[in-house]
Amino acid sequence: MVPRSNWDAASETCPACGERVDLRGPHHQVELDRERTPGAGSKLTRERRLLAFCDEACATAWLDETDNR
Template identity: 70%
Template sequence: MSKTCRPSPSSGDPEWTVRQVVPRSEWDTTTEACPTCGEPVELCGPHYQVELDRERTATAGSKLTRERRLLSFCDESCATSWLDDVESR
């Protein structure tokens, strides 16, 4: 499974669809910044993950028609706040 891709899509981008919001605790030593508050999110500990998805134009020789982004949040309240901001735009 791929890890979070950066930069994260802007919250006002209508092409992206939220696929799932789930609590996670992965066995990974990576640390990322929370998109809402900027605090470090240690992926080896408990955190929340938002999966975004959108269609993409396949290039010649490519079969990929979907693009996925994973965003890691420090807790449920930051994930909810980010999602509320997305919905209000």
């Protein structure tokens, strides 16, 4: 989990609280990375997704909830 403030997109929804996150301002980011089975003709073996959170508390709450599943 790292603080971020520079993005090209304008906003996203915080996965923890549902509030809009202004990606041009201070927010936190979680990077998800996992192996994937490539389809026929594909060489992609990793899948990466970035989630934007409005603050550290939301990012931590989401990570804690995910760890308990």
